[in-house]
Amino acid sequence: MVDFQNVGFIGALIFLCSYIPQVVHLLKTKNSAGVSAISWIMGIVGLLVLFAYAVYREDVVFMPLLFIELIITILTLILVIKYKPKND
Secondary structure: OOOHHHHHHHHHHHHHHOOHHHHHHHHHHOOOOOOOHHHHHHHHHHHHHHHHHHHHHOOOOHHHHHHHHHHHHHHHHHHHHHOOOOOO
């Protein structure tokens, strides 16, 4: 029988890893031209709502993963703002 809690955990980890290429690109190029800060802000708001829901549901899989994802998304937004081209 499939333990769907583990499936959710694996899916969340894979999704969390999807941030790595963007962060690596920002750190390598030190340029966020073409990256929308607004989309990252919207992502943060969505993650805050999902995190609040996970806390409400006491979901032991998604609470820590959404928290980590929220931190990574905030750090990515900081990099996007920091490396915004000066002529924008």
